[in-house]
Amino acid sequence: MAHGVKKAAAIGGGVIGGGWVARFLLNGIDVAVYDPHPEAKRIMSEILANAERAYAKMLLPPLGEMGTLTFHDTIADAVKDADYIQESVPERLDIKHKVFAEIEATAKKGALIGSSTSGYKPSELQDGAKHPERIFVAHPFNPVYLLPLVELVRTEKNDPKALDRAAAFLTEVGMKPLHVRKEIDAHIADRFLEAVWREGLWLIKDGIATTEEIDDAIRFGFGLRWAQMGLFETYRVAGGEAGMRHFIAQFGPCLSWPWTKLMDVPELTDELVEMIATQSDEQSGKYTIRELERIRDDNLVGILQALKANDWGAGQSLKEMENRFYAKAHAGSAKTEIEDGKPLQLYSTQVRGDWVDYNGHMTEFRYLQVLADGTDAFLIFIGMDETYRKRGLSIYTVETHIRHVRECKAGEKLTLYTRLLGKDEKRLRILHEVLNEAGDVVCTGEHMLLHVNTEEARACPMESPVTDRVETIARAHGGIGTPEFAGRPIRTI
Numbered sequence: 001m002a003h004g005v006k007k008a009a010a011i012g013g014g015v016i017g018g019g020w021v022a023r024f025l026l027n028g029i030d031v032a033v034y035d036p037h038p039e040a041k042r043i044m045s046e047i048l049a050n051a052e053r054a055y056a057k058m059l060l061p062p063l064g065e066m067g068t069l070t071f072h073d074t075i076a077d078a079v080k081d082a083d084y085i086q087e088s089v090p091e092r093l094d095i096k097h098k099v100f101a102e103i104e105a106t107a108k109k110g111a112l113i114g115s116s117t118s119g120y121k122p123s124e125l126q127d128g129a130k131h132p133e134r135i136f137v138a139h140p141f142n143p144v145y146l147l148p149l150v151e152l153v154r155t156e157k158n159d160p161k162a163l164d165r166a167a168a169f170l171t172e173v174g175m176k177p178l179h180v181r182k183e184i185d186a187h188i189a190d191r192f193l194e195a196v197w198r199e200g201l202w203l204i205k206d207g208i209a210t211t212e213e214i215d216d217a218i219r220f221g222f223g224l225r226w227a228q229m230g231l232f233e234t235y236r237v238a239g240g241e242a243g244m245r246h247f248i249a250q251f252g253p254c255l256s257w258p259w260t261k262l263m264d265v266p267e268l269t270d271e272l273v274e275m276i277a278t279q280s281d282e283q284s285g286k287y288t289i290r291e292l293e294r295i296r297d298d299n300l301v302g303i304l305q306a307l308k309a310n311d312w313g314a315g316q317s318l319k320e321m322e323n324r325f326y327a328k329a330h331a332g333s334a335k336t337e338i339e340d341g342k343p344l345q346l347y348s349t350q351v352r353g354d355w356v357d358y359n360g361h362m363t364e365f366r367y368l369q370v371l372a373d374g375t376d377a378f379l380i381f382i383g384m385d386e387t388y389r390k391r392g393l394s395i396y397t398v399e400t401h402i403r404h405v406r407e408c409k410a411g412e413k414l415t416l417y418t419r420l421l422g423k424d425e426k427r428l429r430i431l432h433e434v435l436n437e438a439g440d441v442v443c444t445g446e447h448m449l450l451h452v453n454t455e456e457a458r459a460c461p462m463e464s465p466v467t468d469r470v471e472t473i474a475r476a477h478g479g480i481g482t483p484e485f486a487g488r489p490i491r492t493i
């Protein structure tokens with residue numbers, strides 16, 4: 001469904017607002033921010049730097065162009081052109097109501113207004129609003145730029161179509177919207193977090209465990225299970241071959257034993273707060289918060305990539321996000337004309353800071369990455385897109401010859417010129433020449449590509465529309481000729 005969102009606004013740019021801004025920008029959406037904090041720009045730039053770093057590690061496709069970030073002095077100025085507005089101000093109803101009143105006064109008629117609230121019900125947020133039908137809960141999880149889940153909660157006052165538009169937009173920026181059927185304090189996920197947190201506080205107060213021991217109990221055990229199967233699927237497996245029924249028969253009675261202190265809330269006395277804070281300092285005080293964020297992000301990226309490889313859970317959101325990044329990266333190339341006697345210009349990129357090695361130059365395997373991204377651009381160009389791949393047809397690279405001609409420094413812009421050197425019904429032989437801004441060749445890559453039936457794992461002839469496109473390119477490139485280095489084996493010495 002078309003969501004119509006071209007521009008977003010973020011009201012509040014702290015931990016969560018900053019995470020939203022990073023997700024939107026990295027997905028190519030322009031964002032206008034209002035946050036009265038005197039250091040809002042510094043905080044945002046640090047969150048954004050961590051997010052860019054995480055995306056570079058997480059995504060295989062080129063990152064593409066980021067959206068534009070602007071800061072504004074008033075809410076009115078920030079929201080006036082926005083199609084999607086995300087409120088992430090402190091968790092206080094009076095502040096949220098004041099902010100919604102200001103947003104409503106200026107926002108465009110059809111603008112979607114989501115709130116990051118962890119616990120308020122949408123009816124509480126809508127209370128006193130002129131246009132309650134525009135306000136809904138879009139509750140994310142920290143770090144917003146990495147975790148896909150967003151809980152969408154509405155009331156009967158909301159237009160369901162507006163929520164569908166919001167869901168479509170949030171899906172497009174890589175999120176997994178979960179529609180909460182009925183409004184409830186703290187939605188779905190925070191109910192769990194509160195329950196676990198309460199237990200944790202009691203275990204500390206009663207002198208049973210320290211903050212570190214509690215974290216170990218989670219991260220070495222059930223936390224790993226929850227990340228990939230959640231609660232009920234995990235317990236189904238724990239029931240053995242007899243599954244869920246057996247699990248409930250065995251452990252159901254424990255629920256009425258004193259295994260939990262959920263009914264009680266420990267009073268957060270100064271003494272308890274001091275005990276928790278001191279233990280937390282001992283556990284993690286050697287890292288700054290930004291360092292901890294990077295450690296967390298690297299771990300999450302690894303977990304998300306493992307889940308992607310198994311096409312499971314949050315990994316499916318990552319896979320879909322990557323497909324969108326590939327499609328976006330090559331959308332421009334689809335408009336390229338095929339000209340007689342001229343190589344195709346389908347892909348350009350920039351040498352990133354973290355691609356550079358101890359010699360100060362782009363490291364060896366990044367040359368292959370640039371060439372492989374160029375090959376992907378070529379494949380999309382000839383019609384081998386997601387729709388074609390869904391037919392069980394794809395291309396595998398079976399041979400590559402790279403010539404490293406020149407060093408590349410961080411920040412250099414590289415442009416690929418691609419030509420078709422040869423073809424038969426199952427194979428394509430292509431050559432990329434990679435030029436820097438001065439027009440010097442920095443490397444060449446010659447690749448043999450084999451068309452395959454991915455379900456049967458065997459080579460097979462290409463099909464329409466790829467065949468027609470390849471035919472046209474072959475005719476246009478026939479006259480360019482083959483450079484002397486093409487097809488040459490590595491020299492003997």
Ligand SMILES: NC(=O)C1=CN([C@@H]2O[C@H](COP(=O)(O)OP(=O)(O)OC[C@H]3O[C@@H](n4cnc5c(N)ncnc54)[C@H](O)[C@@H]3O)[C@@H](O)[C@H]2O)C=CC1
Binds near residue numbers: 037140
């Ligand atoms: N921190 C977390 O783990 C999560 C928080 N949330 C929710 O997100 C919202 C924001 O929480 P955090 O980002 O953690 O808080 P935070 O304290 O990090 O950020 C709040 C930001 O709002 C700004 N602000 C204060 N008054 C404002 C106003 N009138 N207009 C615009 N900006 C204003 C502050 O300067 C600050 O930068 C809350 O509703 C919270 O429940 C949701 C998911 C997770």
Ligand SMILES: C[N+](C)(C)CC(=O)CC(=O)[O-]
Binds near residue numbers: 142
């Ligand atoms: C602790 N919290 C209620 C702010 C947590 C959330 O709302 C979600 C999260 O990211 O854990």
